[in-house]
Amino acid sequence: MKINKGKIVFLNGVPRAGKSSVATELQIISDEIWIHIGVDNTASIIDSKFSPAMGLRPGGEFPELEETVTKLYLALFDSIKAYSDQGFSVVVDVGFHHHYVSKWNPMKEMQKILHDYRFFVFSIYCPDEVIMQRRMATWGNQLENGQIPEPVLRWQKAVYGNTEYEKRFDTSKLTSREIAEEVLTIVDR
Numbered sequence: 001m002k003i004n005k006g007k008i009v010f011l012n013g014v015p016r017a018g019k020s021s022v023a024t025e026l027q028i029i030s031d032e033i034w035i036h037i038g039v040d041n042t043a044s045i046i047d048s049k050f051s052p053a054m055g056l057r058p059g060g061e062f063p064e065l066e067e068t069v070t071k072l073y074l075a076l077f078d079s080i081k082a083y084s085d086q087g088f089s090v091v092v093d094v095g096f097h098h099h100y101v102s103k104w105n106p107m108k109e110m111q112k113i114l115h116d117y118r119f120f121v122f123s124i125y126c127p128d129e130v131i132m133q134r135r136m137a138t139w140g141n142q143l144e145n146g147q148i149p150e151p152v153l154r155w156q157k158a159v160y161g162n163t164e165y166e167k168r169f170d171t172s173k174l175t176s177r178e179i180a181e182e183v184l185t186i187v188d189r
Helices: 019-029 039-045 063-085 106-113 128-139 150-160 176-187
Strands: 008-012 034-038 089-094 119-125 167-170
Touching: 008 019, 019 034, 019 089, 019 176, 034 039, 034 063, 039 089, 063 089, 063 106, 119 176, 128 150, 167 176
Parallel strands: 008 089, 008 119, 034 089, 119 167
Antiparallel strands: none
């Protein structure tokens, strides 16, 4: 019995952009099983002493964690292949950037590892001020002297400037459900 490979969708964006909400909606509205993996899931399966792990933000803040980040990404890509090979579709929420001390680029590595697979990379974007509102509501982050903190701005620049996307979605203008519906339409073409 031949199993068709499952679909693969990457939702690339900064923390609080709405990637997980879009992934959840995709799972709800689809008639097939979608496996949701990514940065948040990985954080929940390793001890907090290795945090922020795959959520390591741009700027080389913790070079001692970069080897672990690299290995976690490689394992993530291998697991995507494994699920897809069994016919499961996979939605992956990530914050791809290549602003590491080691200059490692997870997007390029993903493209090499998944070169025999059909995958889609979508940008899940949200403007700086809305991201900051969400960060304040979720984590209690605050403005610094009335300004958005530099690390938050660094995330925006590094994550959204590193690749071409199938399509860019703004979660301040579209609901998670609307985005998920359009993602499915594009992927199912």
